[in-house]
Amino acid sequence: MVAKTRNKRAASPILASVYEATADLHKLGLVDKSTMREFDALCLTPVEPLSPGEIRALREREHVSQPVFAHYLNVRKDAVSKWERGEKKPDGPSLKLLNLVRAKGLLAIA
Amino acid sequence: MVAKTRNKRAASPILASVYEATADLHKLGLVDKSTMREFDALCLTPVEPLSPGEIRALREREHVSQPVFAHYLNVRKDAVSKWERGEKKPDGPSLKLLNLVRAKGLLAIA
DNA sequence: CATTCCTATAGCTCTTGGAGCTACATAATT
DNA sequence: AATTATGTAGCTCCAAGAGCTATAGGAATG
Structure with missing residues:
Protein backbone atom coordinates (compact mmCIF):
# COMPACT_ATOMS: atom_id res chain seq x y z
CA MET A 1 0.00 0.00 0.00
CA LEU A 44 -2.47 17.71 13.42
CA THR A 45 0.14 18.97 15.82
CA PRO A 46 2.09 15.86 16.79
CA VAL A 47 1.30 14.63 20.27
CA GLU A 48 4.47 13.98 22.23
CA PRO A 49 4.87 12.74 25.79
CA LEU A 50 5.77 15.42 28.31
CA SER A 51 8.05 15.00 31.30
CA PRO A 52 6.96 16.20 34.74
CA GLY A 53 9.37 19.12 34.47
CA GLU A 54 8.04 20.09 31.06
CA ILE A 55 4.50 20.07 32.34
CA ARG A 56 5.39 22.30 35.26
CA ALA A 57 7.35 24.65 33.02
CA LEU A 58 4.41 24.77 30.66
CA ARG A 59 1.99 25.70 33.42
CA GLU A 60 4.31 28.34 34.83
CA ARG A 61 4.77 29.77 31.37
CA GLU A 62 1.04 30.40 31.36
CA HIS A 63 1.21 31.94 34.84
CA VAL A 64 -1.54 29.87 36.39
CA SER A 65 -1.81 27.77 39.51
CA GLN A 66 -2.39 24.03 39.47
CA PRO A 67 -6.11 24.40 40.26
CA VAL A 68 -6.65 26.89 37.47
CA PHE A 69 -4.58 24.88 35.02
CA ALA A 70 -6.61 21.81 35.93
CA HIS A 71 -9.78 23.80 35.35
CA TYR A 72 -8.71 24.58 31.81
CA LEU A 73 -8.03 20.92 31.06
CA ASN A 74 -11.16 19.76 32.84
CA VAL A 75 -9.25 17.53 35.23
CA ARG A 76 -8.93 17.67 39.02
CA LYS A 77 -6.14 19.67 40.57
CA ASP A 78 -4.78 16.47 42.06
CA ALA A 79 -4.14 15.16 38.56
CA VAL A 80 -1.98 18.15 37.64
CA SER A 81 -0.05 17.82 40.87
CA LYS A 82 0.61 14.16 40.17
CA TRP A 83 1.72 14.87 36.62
CA GLU A 84 4.26 17.41 37.82
CA ARG A 85 5.62 15.05 40.46
CA GLY A 86 5.79 12.11 38.07
CA GLU A 87 3.26 10.08 40.01
CA LYS A 88 0.94 9.77 37.03
CA LYS A 89 1.63 10.16 33.34
CA PRO A 90 -0.89 11.96 31.18
CA ASP A 91 -1.82 10.18 27.97
CA GLY A 92 -4.53 10.10 25.35
CA PRO A 93 -6.87 13.08 25.58
CA SER A 94 -4.98 14.70 28.48
CA LEU A 95 -1.73 14.56 26.58
CA LYS A 96 -3.45 16.00 23.54
CA LEU A 97 -4.65 18.96 25.58
CA LEU A 98 -1.22 19.54 27.08
CA ASN A 99 0.34 19.51 23.63
CA LEU A 100 -2.28 21.94 22.42
CA VAL A 101 -1.44 24.32 25.25
CA ARG A 102 2.25 23.98 24.52
CA ALA A 103 1.79 24.71 20.83
CA LYS A 104 -0.93 27.35 20.98
CA GLY A 105 -1.17 28.60 24.53
CA LEU A 106 -3.88 28.32 27.13
CA LEU A 107 -6.24 30.57 25.19
CA ALA A 108 -6.45 27.99 22.44
CA ILE A 109 -8.42 25.72 24.72
CA ALA A 110 -10.36 28.42 26.53
CA MET B 1 -16.64 34.70 51.07
CA LEU B 44 -13.53 28.99 29.59
CA THR B 45 -16.17 27.48 27.37
CA PRO B 46 -18.40 25.50 29.73
CA VAL B 47 -17.88 21.77 29.51
CA GLU B 48 -21.17 19.95 29.16
CA PRO B 49 -21.84 16.23 28.85
CA LEU B 50 -22.65 15.04 25.35
CA SER B 51 -25.09 12.30 24.45
CA PRO B 52 -24.10 9.53 22.03
CA GLY B 53 -26.26 11.12 19.36
CA GLU B 54 -24.70 14.52 19.88
CA ILE B 55 -21.23 13.06 19.55
CA ARG B 56 -22.11 11.32 16.31
CA ALA B 57 -23.78 14.45 14.95
CA LEU B 58 -20.71 16.44 15.92
CA ARG B 59 -18.37 14.09 14.10
CA GLU B 60 -20.54 14.01 11.00
CA ARG B 61 -20.71 17.77 11.04
CA GLU B 62 -16.96 17.74 10.64
CA HIS B 63 -17.17 15.16 7.85
CA VAL B 64 -14.67 12.72 9.26
CA SER B 65 -14.71 9.03 9.96
CA GLN B 66 -14.42 7.56 13.44
CA PRO B 67 -10.73 6.69 12.97
CA VAL B 68 -9.88 10.19 11.82
CA PHE B 69 -11.97 11.80 14.54
CA ALA B 70 -10.23 9.62 17.10
CA HIS B 71 -6.90 10.68 15.67
CA TYR B 72 -7.72 14.32 16.30
CA LEU B 73 -8.64 13.62 19.91
CA ASN B 74 -5.69 11.28 20.43
CA VAL B 75 -7.88 8.36 21.42
CA ARG B 76 -8.40 4.96 19.76
CA LYS B 77 -11.09 4.55 17.18
CA ASP B 78 -12.76 2.03 19.48
CA ALA B 79 -13.31 4.80 22.02
CA VAL B 80 -15.19 6.96 19.54
CA SER B 81 -17.32 4.02 18.49
CA LYS B 82 -18.19 3.29 22.10
CA TRP B 83 -19.07 6.92 22.78
CA GLU B 84 -21.47 6.97 19.85
CA ARG B 85 -23.12 3.74 20.91
CA GLY B 86 -23.40 4.79 24.53
CA GLU B 87 -21.13 2.03 25.76
CA LYS B 88 -18.71 4.47 27.35
CA LYS B 89 -19.18 8.06 28.42
CA PRO B 90 -16.42 10.54 27.73
CA ASP B 91 -15.47 12.71 30.70
CA GLY B 92 -12.65 14.88 31.95
CA PRO B 93 -10.10 15.64 29.22
CA SER B 94 -12.01 13.76 26.50
CA LEU B 95 -15.16 15.70 27.20
CA LYS B 96 -13.20 18.92 27.18
CA LEU B 97 -11.87 18.13 23.71
CA LEU B 98 -15.32 17.25 22.41
CA ASN B 99 -16.70 20.52 23.74
CA LEU B 100 -13.84 22.37 22.11
CA VAL B 101 -14.66 20.78 18.77
CA ARG B 102 -18.31 21.61 19.19
CA ALA B 103 -17.61 25.24 20.00
CA LYS B 104 -14.72 25.92 17.66
CA GLY B 105 -14.56 23.13 15.12
CA LEU B 106 -12.00 20.44 14.50
CA LEU B 107 -9.41 22.91 13.32
CA ALA B 108 -9.25 24.41 16.78
CA ILE B 109 -7.57 21.29 18.05
CA ALA B 110 -5.50 20.53 14.96
C1' DC C 1 -0.12 41.16 64.88
C1' DA C 2 -3.70 37.44 63.77
C1' DT C 3 -6.57 35.67 60.38
C1' DT C 4 -8.12 34.08 56.32
C1' DC C 5 -7.33 32.07 51.77
C1' DC C 6 -4.86 29.83 48.20
C1' DT C 7 -1.38 26.80 46.96
C1' DA C 8 1.02 22.53 46.60
C1' DT C 9 2.01 17.94 48.65
C1' DA C 10 0.93 13.60 50.35
C1' DG C 11 -1.52 9.34 51.11
C1' DC C 12 -5.37 6.79 50.52
C1' DT C 13 -9.39 3.95 47.92
C1' DC C 14 -12.24 3.08 44.07
C1' DT C 15 -14.36 3.36 39.59
C1' DT C 16 -14.22 3.24 34.86
C1' DG C 17 -12.32 5.08 30.66
C1' DG C 18 -9.33 3.90 27.31
C1' DA C 19 -5.75 0.64 25.51
C1' DG C 20 -5.22 -3.15 22.81
C1' DC C 21 -6.74 -7.03 20.56
C1' DT C 22 -9.56 -10.09 17.30
C1' DA C 23 -13.31 -10.77 14.30
C1' DC C 24 -17.04 -9.67 11.14
C1' DA C 25 -20.42 -7.28 7.84
C1' DT C 26 -20.95 -3.54 4.86
C1' DA C 27 -19.71 -0.37 1.46
C1' DA C 28 -16.70 1.93 -1.46
C1' DT C 29 -12.42 1.74 -4.55
C1' DT C 30 -9.70 0.07 -8.13
C1' DA D 1 -12.93 -10.14 -8.02
C1' DA D 2 -9.87 -8.21 -4.98
C1' DT D 3 -8.68 -4.74 -2.03
C1' DT D 4 -9.44 -1.25 1.50
C1' DA D 5 -11.94 1.54 4.81
C1' DT D 6 -15.61 1.74 7.90
C1' DG D 7 -18.37 0.75 11.88
C1' DT D 8 -19.76 -2.61 15.18
C1' DA D 9 -19.01 -6.13 18.67
C1' DG D 10 -16.90 -8.72 22.33
C1' DC D 11 -13.26 -9.40 25.38
C1' DT D 12 -9.37 -8.50 29.03
C1' DC D 13 -6.42 -5.52 31.50
C1' DC D 14 -4.24 -1.49 33.43
C1' DA D 15 -3.76 2.79 35.21
C1' DA D 16 -5.55 7.43 34.86
C1' DG D 17 -8.45 10.21 37.05
C1' DA D 18 -12.14 10.92 40.62
C1' DG D 19 -12.82 12.03 45.18
C1' DC D 20 -11.53 12.42 49.73
C1' DT D 21 -8.77 14.03 53.93
C1' DA D 22 -4.93 16.22 56.00
C1' DT D 23 -0.89 19.04 56.12
C1' DA D 24 2.42 22.98 55.70
C1' DG D 25 3.87 27.21 53.63
C1' DG D 26 2.97 31.62 51.58
C1' DA D 27 0.29 35.71 50.36
C1' DA D 28 -3.13 38.75 50.98
C1' DT D 29 -6.35 41.10 54.05
C1' DG D 30 -8.16 42.96 58.29
Whole structure:
Protein backbone atom coordinates (compact mmCIF):
# COMPACT_ATOMS: atom_id res chain seq x y z
CA MET A 1 0.00 0.00 0.00
CA VAL A 2 2.81 2.33 0.79
CA ALA A 3 4.53 1.57 -2.48
CA LYS A 4 1.27 2.00 -4.26
CA THR A 5 0.83 5.41 -2.74
CA ARG A 6 4.35 6.40 -3.68
CA ASN A 7 3.80 5.43 -7.27
CA LYS A 8 0.63 7.40 -7.56
CA ARG A 9 1.17 10.60 -9.45
CA ALA A 10 0.72 13.44 -7.02
CA ALA A 11 -1.09 16.62 -7.94
CA SER A 12 1.84 18.80 -6.86
CA PRO A 13 5.41 18.56 -5.55
CA ILE A 14 4.17 19.67 -2.15
CA LEU A 15 1.52 16.99 -2.08
CA ALA A 16 4.14 14.51 -3.16
CA SER A 17 6.20 15.40 -0.11
CA VAL A 18 3.18 14.92 2.06
CA TYR A 19 2.69 11.51 0.54
CA GLU A 20 6.29 10.60 1.24
CA ALA A 21 6.10 11.76 4.83
CA THR A 22 2.82 9.97 5.36
CA ALA A 23 4.18 6.77 3.98
CA ASP A 24 7.16 6.95 6.30
CA LEU A 25 5.01 7.66 9.31
CA HIS A 26 2.81 4.81 8.28
CA LYS A 27 5.74 2.44 8.07
CA LEU A 28 6.68 3.43 11.60
CA GLY A 29 3.17 2.66 12.72
CA LEU A 30 2.61 6.23 13.82
CA VAL A 31 -0.28 6.88 11.50
CA ASP A 32 -3.54 5.07 11.16
CA LYS A 33 -4.27 3.67 7.75
CA SER A 34 -7.23 5.96 7.42
CA THR A 35 -4.94 8.98 7.34
CA MET A 36 -3.66 7.80 4.01
CA ARG A 37 -6.94 9.00 2.64
CA GLU A 38 -7.95 11.71 5.01
CA PHE A 39 -5.18 14.21 4.65
CA ASP A 40 -6.42 16.80 7.07
CA ALA A 41 -5.42 14.40 9.81
CA LEU A 42 -1.84 15.13 8.82
CA CYS A 43 -2.21 18.75 9.79
CA LEU A 44 -2.47 17.71 13.42
CA THR A 45 0.14 18.97 15.82
CA PRO A 46 2.09 15.86 16.79
CA VAL A 47 1.30 14.63 20.27
CA GLU A 48 4.47 13.98 22.23
CA PRO A 49 4.87 12.74 25.79
CA LEU A 50 5.77 15.42 28.31
CA SER A 51 8.05 15.00 31.30
CA PRO A 52 6.96 16.20 34.74
CA GLY A 53 9.37 19.12 34.47
CA GLU A 54 8.04 20.09 31.06
CA ILE A 55 4.50 20.07 32.34
CA ARG A 56 5.39 22.30 35.26
CA ALA A 57 7.35 24.65 33.02
CA LEU A 58 4.41 24.77 30.66
CA ARG A 59 1.99 25.70 33.42
CA GLU A 60 4.31 28.34 34.83
CA ARG A 61 4.77 29.77 31.37
CA GLU A 62 1.04 30.40 31.36
CA HIS A 63 1.21 31.94 34.84
CA VAL A 64 -1.54 29.87 36.39
CA SER A 65 -1.81 27.77 39.51
CA GLN A 66 -2.39 24.03 39.47
CA PRO A 67 -6.11 24.40 40.26
CA VAL A 68 -6.65 26.89 37.47
CA PHE A 69 -4.58 24.88 35.02
CA ALA A 70 -6.61 21.81 35.93
CA HIS A 71 -9.78 23.80 35.35
CA TYR A 72 -8.71 24.58 31.81
CA LEU A 73 -8.03 20.92 31.06
CA ASN A 74 -11.16 19.76 32.84
CA VAL A 75 -9.25 17.53 35.23
CA ARG A 76 -8.93 17.67 39.02
CA LYS A 77 -6.14 19.67 40.57
CA ASP A 78 -4.78 16.47 42.06
CA ALA A 79 -4.14 15.16 38.56
CA VAL A 80 -1.98 18.15 37.64
CA SER A 81 -0.05 17.82 40.87
CA LYS A 82 0.61 14.16 40.17
CA TRP A 83 1.72 14.87 36.62
CA GLU A 84 4.26 17.41 37.82
CA ARG A 85 5.62 15.05 40.46
CA GLY A 86 5.79 12.11 38.07
CA GLU A 87 3.26 10.08 40.01
CA LYS A 88 0.94 9.77 37.03
CA LYS A 89 1.63 10.16 33.34
CA PRO A 90 -0.89 11.96 31.18
CA ASP A 91 -1.82 10.18 27.97
CA GLY A 92 -4.53 10.10 25.35
CA PRO A 93 -6.87 13.08 25.58
CA SER A 94 -4.98 14.70 28.48
CA LEU A 95 -1.73 14.56 26.58
CA LYS A 96 -3.45 16.00 23.54
CA LEU A 97 -4.65 18.96 25.58
CA LEU A 98 -1.22 19.54 27.08
CA ASN A 99 0.34 19.51 23.63
CA LEU A 100 -2.28 21.94 22.42
CA VAL A 101 -1.44 24.32 25.25
CA ARG A 102 2.25 23.98 24.52
CA ALA A 103 1.79 24.71 20.83
CA LYS A 104 -0.93 27.35 20.98
CA GLY A 105 -1.17 28.60 24.53
CA LEU A 106 -3.88 28.32 27.13
CA LEU A 107 -6.24 30.57 25.19
CA ALA A 108 -6.45 27.99 22.44
CA ILE A 109 -8.42 25.72 24.72
CA ALA A 110 -10.36 28.42 26.53
CA MET B 1 -16.64 34.70 51.07
CA VAL B 2 -19.27 35.29 48.49
CA ALA B 3 -20.70 38.21 50.43
CA LYS B 4 -17.23 39.54 50.92
CA THR B 5 -16.62 39.48 47.22
CA ARG B 6 -19.90 41.16 46.54
CA ASN B 7 -19.10 43.99 48.91
CA LYS B 8 -15.78 44.68 47.31
CA ARG B 9 -15.93 47.77 45.17
CA ALA B 10 -15.51 46.64 41.61
CA ALA B 11 -13.40 48.53 39.13
CA SER B 12 -16.22 48.70 36.60
CA PRO B 13 -19.88 47.78 36.17
CA ILE B 14 -18.83 45.01 33.83
CA LEU B 15 -16.45 43.58 36.34
CA ALA B 16 -19.18 43.87 38.93
CA SER B 17 -21.41 41.69 36.79
CA VAL B 18 -18.63 39.18 36.46
CA TYR B 19 -18.29 39.13 40.21
CA GLU B 20 -21.99 38.53 40.59
CA ALA B 21 -22.01 35.72 38.06
CA THR B 22 -18.96 34.16 39.63
CA ALA B 23 -20.48 34.28 43.05
CA ASP B 24 -23.61 32.56 41.80
CA LEU B 25 -21.66 29.86 40.02
CA HIS B 26 -19.64 29.40 43.14
CA LYS B 27 -22.74 28.98 45.22
CA LEU B 28 -23.89 26.28 42.84
CA GLY B 29 -20.59 24.51 43.27
CA LEU B 30 -19.80 24.87 39.59
CA VAL B 31 -16.68 26.93 40.07
CA ASP B 32 -13.56 26.13 41.99
CA LYS B 33 -12.67 28.58 44.71
CA SER B 34 -9.51 29.49 42.90
CA THR B 35 -11.52 31.06 40.11
CA MET B 36 -12.61 33.75 42.49
CA ARG B 37 -9.15 35.14 42.07
CA GLU B 38 -8.12 33.91 38.68
CA PHE B 39 -10.67 35.47 36.43
CA ASP B 40 -9.36 34.18 33.15
CA ALA B 41 -10.68 30.81 34.19
CA LEU B 42 -14.14 32.28 33.73
CA CYS B 43 -13.53 32.74 30.04
CA LEU B 44 -13.53 28.99 29.59
CA THR B 45 -16.17 27.48 27.37
CA PRO B 46 -18.40 25.50 29.73
CA VAL B 47 -17.88 21.77 29.51
CA GLU B 48 -21.17 19.95 29.16
CA PRO B 49 -21.84 16.23 28.85
CA LEU B 50 -22.65 15.04 25.35
CA SER B 51 -25.09 12.30 24.45
CA PRO B 52 -24.10 9.53 22.03
CA GLY B 53 -26.26 11.12 19.36
CA GLU B 54 -24.70 14.52 19.88
CA ILE B 55 -21.23 13.06 19.55
CA ARG B 56 -22.11 11.32 16.31
CA ALA B 57 -23.78 14.45 14.95
CA LEU B 58 -20.71 16.44 15.92
CA ARG B 59 -18.37 14.09 14.10
CA GLU B 60 -20.54 14.01 11.00
CA ARG B 61 -20.71 17.77 11.04
CA GLU B 62 -16.96 17.74 10.64
CA HIS B 63 -17.17 15.16 7.85
CA VAL B 64 -14.67 12.72 9.26
CA SER B 65 -14.71 9.03 9.96
CA GLN B 66 -14.42 7.56 13.44
CA PRO B 67 -10.73 6.69 12.97
CA VAL B 68 -9.88 10.19 11.82
CA PHE B 69 -11.97 11.80 14.54
CA ALA B 70 -10.23 9.62 17.10
CA HIS B 71 -6.90 10.68 15.67
CA TYR B 72 -7.72 14.32 16.30
CA LEU B 73 -8.64 13.62 19.91
CA ASN B 74 -5.69 11.28 20.43
CA VAL B 75 -7.88 8.36 21.42
CA ARG B 76 -8.40 4.96 19.76
CA LYS B 77 -11.09 4.55 17.18
CA ASP B 78 -12.76 2.03 19.48
CA ALA B 79 -13.31 4.80 22.02
CA VAL B 80 -15.19 6.96 19.54
CA SER B 81 -17.32 4.02 18.49
CA LYS B 82 -18.19 3.29 22.10
CA TRP B 83 -19.07 6.92 22.78
CA GLU B 84 -21.47 6.97 19.85
CA ARG B 85 -23.12 3.74 20.91
CA GLY B 86 -23.40 4.79 24.53
CA GLU B 87 -21.13 2.03 25.76
CA LYS B 88 -18.71 4.47 27.35
CA LYS B 89 -19.18 8.06 28.42
CA PRO B 90 -16.42 10.54 27.73
CA ASP B 91 -15.47 12.71 30.70
CA GLY B 92 -12.65 14.88 31.95
CA PRO B 93 -10.10 15.64 29.22
CA SER B 94 -12.01 13.76 26.50
CA LEU B 95 -15.16 15.70 27.20
CA LYS B 96 -13.20 18.92 27.18
CA LEU B 97 -11.87 18.13 23.71
CA LEU B 98 -15.32 17.25 22.41
CA ASN B 99 -16.70 20.52 23.74
CA LEU B 100 -13.84 22.37 22.11
CA VAL B 101 -14.66 20.78 18.77
CA ARG B 102 -18.31 21.61 19.19
CA ALA B 103 -17.61 25.24 20.00
CA LYS B 104 -14.72 25.92 17.66
CA GLY B 105 -14.56 23.13 15.12
CA LEU B 106 -12.00 20.44 14.50
CA LEU B 107 -9.41 22.91 13.32
CA ALA B 108 -9.25 24.41 16.78
CA ILE B 109 -7.57 21.29 18.05
CA ALA B 110 -5.50 20.53 14.96
C1' DC C 1 -0.12 41.16 64.88
C1' DA C 2 -3.70 37.44 63.77
C1' DT C 3 -6.57 35.67 60.38
C1' DT C 4 -8.12 34.08 56.32
C1' DC C 5 -7.33 32.07 51.77
C1' DC C 6 -4.86 29.83 48.20
C1' DT C 7 -1.38 26.80 46.96
C1' DA C 8 1.02 22.53 46.60
C1' DT C 9 2.01 17.94 48.65
C1' DA C 10 0.93 13.60 50.35
C1' DG C 11 -1.52 9.34 51.11
C1' DC C 12 -5.37 6.79 50.52
C1' DT C 13 -9.39 3.95 47.92
C1' DC C 14 -12.24 3.08 44.07
C1' DT C 15 -14.36 3.36 39.59
C1' DT C 16 -14.22 3.24 34.86
C1' DG C 17 -12.32 5.08 30.66
C1' DG C 18 -9.33 3.90 27.31
C1' DA C 19 -5.75 0.64 25.51
C1' DG C 20 -5.22 -3.15 22.81
C1' DC C 21 -6.74 -7.03 20.56
C1' DT C 22 -9.56 -10.09 17.30
C1' DA C 23 -13.31 -10.77 14.30
C1' DC C 24 -17.04 -9.67 11.14
C1' DA C 25 -20.42 -7.28 7.84
C1' DT C 26 -20.95 -3.54 4.86
C1' DA C 27 -19.71 -0.37 1.46
C1' DA C 28 -16.70 1.93 -1.46
C1' DT C 29 -12.42 1.74 -4.55
C1' DT C 30 -9.70 0.07 -8.13
C1' DA D 1 -12.93 -10.14 -8.02
C1' DA D 2 -9.87 -8.21 -4.98
C1' DT D 3 -8.68 -4.74 -2.03
C1' DT D 4 -9.44 -1.25 1.50
C1' DA D 5 -11.94 1.54 4.81
C1' DT D 6 -15.61 1.74 7.90
C1' DG D 7 -18.37 0.75 11.88
C1' DT D 8 -19.76 -2.61 15.18
C1' DA D 9 -19.01 -6.13 18.67
C1' DG D 10 -16.90 -8.72 22.33
C1' DC D 11 -13.26 -9.40 25.38
C1' DT D 12 -9.37 -8.50 29.03
C1' DC D 13 -6.42 -5.52 31.50
C1' DC D 14 -4.24 -1.49 33.43
C1' DA D 15 -3.76 2.79 35.21
C1' DA D 16 -5.55 7.43 34.86
C1' DG D 17 -8.45 10.21 37.05
C1' DA D 18 -12.14 10.92 40.62
C1' DG D 19 -12.82 12.03 45.18
C1' DC D 20 -11.53 12.42 49.73
C1' DT D 21 -8.77 14.03 53.93
C1' DA D 22 -4.93 16.22 56.00
C1' DT D 23 -0.89 19.04 56.12
C1' DA D 24 2.42 22.98 55.70
C1' DG D 25 3.87 27.21 53.63
C1' DG D 26 2.97 31.62 51.58
C1' DA D 27 0.29 35.71 50.36
C1' DA D 28 -3.13 38.75 50.98
C1' DT D 29 -6.35 41.10 54.05
C1' DG D 30 -8.16 42.96 58.29
